[in-house]
Amino acid sequence: MPSATSTPERIRLALQADIEHGALRAGELIDEKGLAAKYGVSRTPIREALLMLTAQKLVVAMPRAGSMVHKPSATELIALLEFLGELEGIAARLAALRMTAEQRSTLIQIHESSETLATLGERHRYEAANRALHEHIYHGCGNSVINEEITAAQRRLSNFRRHVFNQPGRLMASFNEHVPLVQAIVAGDSDLAATAMRDHIIGKGKAFADLVLVNA
Incomplete structure (x- = not known):
């Protein structure tokens, strides 16, 4: 290379x-x-x-x-989101098992700081907090190969996912989806963490799918 x-x-x-x-x-x-x-x-x-x-x-x-x-079809976009959901689910599972006490504390802080941003509709600042939360989980999972695959999948979706937070109520919905995810990781419940992350990506995927269909 x-x-x-x-x-x-x-x-x-x-x-x-x-x-x-x-x-x-x-x-x-x-x-x-x-x-x-x-x-x-x-x-x-x-x-x-x-x-x-x-x-x-x-x-x-x-x-x-x-x-x-590249302009992927709606079918390819949804397939990519499903793939990303599984990858992020694995990252959340491993983070629940591997994060240190300090990392779990930081995760709580990032999550709590994002609530006000979601409530006030501070889209750009919430996006930054959302990205920080997910990246903290990726780092905490301790698996560089999974992180590389997540980054590649996100990159292929980036031209479209940028607009998801434009949808009414999506900021607060995103925050609410983070609640069980953060709780599970902090508690060390790997199965629940994986499920919560997949549900979160599926929730985002539903908003994303609606956006794709509207703009098709």
């Missing part, structure tokens, strides 16, 4: 960030010539970067048309 300092890898990381943040939208054609001019390079490193993104399933090659940001 190219080093992080190689030109194709730097371009890949920049394009990946653009896809994750919505600067490059699903279904959008990628302008190789424009990118070459932007980064001051030939098309060769651009194409190498696009090949790496294709392997990540973030970009798809279009015959005689270049490359396009």
